Amino acid sequence: MTDSDDTLLPISALQHLLYCERQCALIHLEQVWEENRLTAEGAILHERAHGGPDEHRAGVHITRGLAVRSLALQLTGQCDVVEFHLRAGASPPRGLNPLTMDTISHVVPVEYKRGRPKSHQADEVQLCAQALCLEEMLGCRIEIGYLYYGQRRQRTEIAFTDALRISTSEAAARLRVLMTSGQTPPPFYDSGKCDDCSLIEACMPRIDRRSNGAARWFADAVNHSLKE
Template identity: 45%
Template sequence: MYDEDEFLALSGVQHFAFCRRQWALIHIEQEWSENALTAMGNVMHEKAHDEALRERRGDKLIVRGLYVRSAALGLAGKCDVVEFVKGLKGQPLFGEDGLWRACPVEYKRGRSKQGDCDRMQLCAQALCLEEMLACEIQEGFLFYGTTKSRERVVFDDALRSKVVRSADEMHALFARRHIPKVKRAKTCKSCSLDALCLSGVSERSVASYIAEYVGDCDEAPA
């Protein structure tokens, strides 16, 4: 179990699964850079995280920007949307009658991906909810803005294990303040941190890069 001051950002699960170096630059070095893709994603999340937008649709209660945490994983953050469905099975909710089943919904700008980075983030949210509500959540949904469609995600043992292993690795790297080395990939072009990552000089040390840059500046005309 982790203490609260050891919690890492829940959103980091997606960053870590996408690229360990990207995660380290954002969550250890506190680096961030916007591009068109991240800007569009922010617009979607601003609406999803509007805590004032609480809806009822029949036997469904829709809550936005719900803060969740897990001491077992050492993660905390906000869910875009959690849908609580009233039924014969579920958990009691404060101020509500009956039993309710929780289903997390995460909003993403693009389209469904082959990799599990988005699914792992959603699963991490479910694990936090399970710990908080003392329940079991079998599935959730990813809503993709480009296709305007939902993808059903089943939280099976394989996906849960990926999340647990990633959380352990994140804490290990964070404790060491370790920044993984550059590993150039096709996905680097879509990353807003591409320029900050020194991906174009992966075979050179940071010291040599800085030395050359300073030398060029010294030779430049005033």
């Protein structure tokens, strides 16, 4: 990691962006956060995934809570689990015998989620972003990763196709535009998303924007008078 990491954006923001741009802005621009049962369960699952030391199992070295970054995508974050599959005959890292790319056959990131697979690609994009960070840092190609869903208690394999890589790069660019703009998008109520969102009270998506017309007119009038 370098000093330039101060300008990088969190990988986790991609998941928020693709779920709801207003939610993303509230969290990452306005620093608004509220817990509910779903977010608490997700935090516990991530803590369990990150907990414990690195370990080695049958030719696979497992690292937890690995910090990653991509200067190309301008992203930084932390992988829940990264599996380094060793080449046949390679010794596991210990003491003065470090893990090197010469001893690794392939790398597999694993992201833990509390729920189940979703209809949108937010989870897949977040995992792909981790893979792209690892590729840039390690100088390798990563073909697949896994999403572990707590409700199903099993992994879902995700192939890092060209289409998913493009979607991830585009999402990173959209995130940069949103954060640079400094503007929070207006609310829009979607029962499939809003009812489960921990920020529903702060967001107030059910408020009819037309009812804010007088308040908005007054604010615009005050701003105009201050500029004169």
